[in-house]
Amino acid sequence: MKQLLFGAIFMCSFFLSAQNFNEYKYIIVPKKFNAFKEADQYRTSALIKFLFDKKGYTVVYDDDLPQDLKSNRCLGLVVDLKDESNMFTTKAGLLLKDCNSDQVFATSVEKSKEKEYQKAYSQAIREAFKSFNTISYSYTPKEEEKHNNQTLIVSYKDDVKKVEEKAVAAAPVDKKVIAAAKAEETVLEGVLYAQQIPNGYQLVDSTPKIEYKMYKTTVPSVFLAINNDINGMIVSKNGKWFFEYYQGDKLQSKELNIKF
Numbered sequence: 630m631k632q633l634l635f636g637a638i639f640m641c642s643f644f645l646s647a648q649n650f651n652e653y654k655y656i657i658v659p660k661k662f663n664a665f666k667e668a669d670q671y672r673t674s675a676l677i678k679f680l681f682d683k684k685g686y687t688v689v690y691d692d693d694l695p696q697d698l699k700s701n702r703c704l705g706l707v708v709d710l711k712d713e714s715n716m717f718t719t720k721a722g723l724l725l726k727d728c729n730s731d732q733v734f735a736t737s738v739e740k741s742k743e744k745e746y747q748k749a750y751s752q753a754i755r756e757a758f759k760s761f762n763t764i765s766y767s768y769t770p771k772e773e774e775k776h777n778n779q780t781l782i783v784s785y786k787d788d789v790k791k792v793e794e795k796a797v798a799a800a801p802v803d804k805k806v807i808a809a810a811k812a813e814e815t816v817l818e819g820v821l822y823a824q825q826i827p828n829g830y831q832l833v834d835s836t837p838k839i840e841y842k843m844y845k846t847t848v849p850s851v852f853l854a855i856n857n858d859i860n861g862m863i864v865s866k867n868g869k870w871f872f873e874y875y876q877g878d879k880l881q882s883k884e885l886n887i888k889f
C-alpha cells in the first residue's frame with residue numbers, strides 16, 4: 630500500500646513538473662559540470678546537448694547564449710549533473726533548474742558498471758534520459774513574454790518640451806526635461822523606462838532598446854541586474870538608482886535615471 634501511495638505521489642509531481650517545460654525556450658548545458666574538474670569531461674556535456682537536440686529542444690552551451698537569453702535568463706532551464714558514483718559503480722542523473730536555481734525537474738538516477746568512465750557515464754546518462762520520453766514539449770511563451778516580445782512603444786508625452794530659442798534663458802526648466810537651445814523638440818536623454826516583466830522590470834531607452842533587466846530580491850530597494858554581459862545590482866540610495874558591479878576587483882557604480 631505504501632509503495633502504491635509513493636508511486637502515485639511521484640507520478641503526480643512528475644506530471645506537474647513536466648507541464649512547466651513548455652514555459653521555457655532553451656535548455657542550457659554547462660561546458661563544465663560541478664562534479665568534474667575539466668570541461669566536457671568524459672564527453673558528458675556534448676552527450677547531454679546531443680540528447681536534448683535529438684528530442685527537439687533548443688539547446689545552447691552556457692558560454693554561447695543567444696541575445697534574448699542573455700537579456701532574460703528565465704527563458705532557459707540549466708542542466709545539472711547529479712553524480713552519485715562510487716569506486717565500483719557509476720551513478721548519474723539530470724536536474725533541470727530555473728533562473729532562480731529552483732529545481733523544475735529531476736530524472737531518475739541510473740547506474741553503470743562499465744569500467745571505462747566515458748562509456749559508464751554515457752550509459753547512465755542515456756538511461757536517465759528516458760525520463761523525458763513521457764514529456765511532450767512545445768515552447769509556449771507566457772502572456773507576459775508575448776507582450777515583452779512585441780514592438781516596444783514608449784510614450785514621451787510628459788518628457789517632451791518645445792523650446793523657443795529666445796525663451797530658453799527666461800523659461801523655468803522642467804526637471805524631467807533637458808532643453809537644447811537649437812532643438813525644436815527635446816527628449817530627456819538618459820531616461821530609462823521601466824516595463825514590468827516576471828519577477829522584476831526591463832529598462833528601455835528612447836530607441837527603444839532594452840538596456841537592463843532587473844530582478845526582485847527580498848530587499849525592495851535592491852535588484853539583481855544584467856546589462857549586456859555585465860552582472861550586478863541596481864540599488865536605491867537616497868532616492869536615486871545606481872547600477873553597481875565589479876570590474877576586475879574594483880567596484881563600479883553608475884547612476885541611472887529610471888522612470889517607473
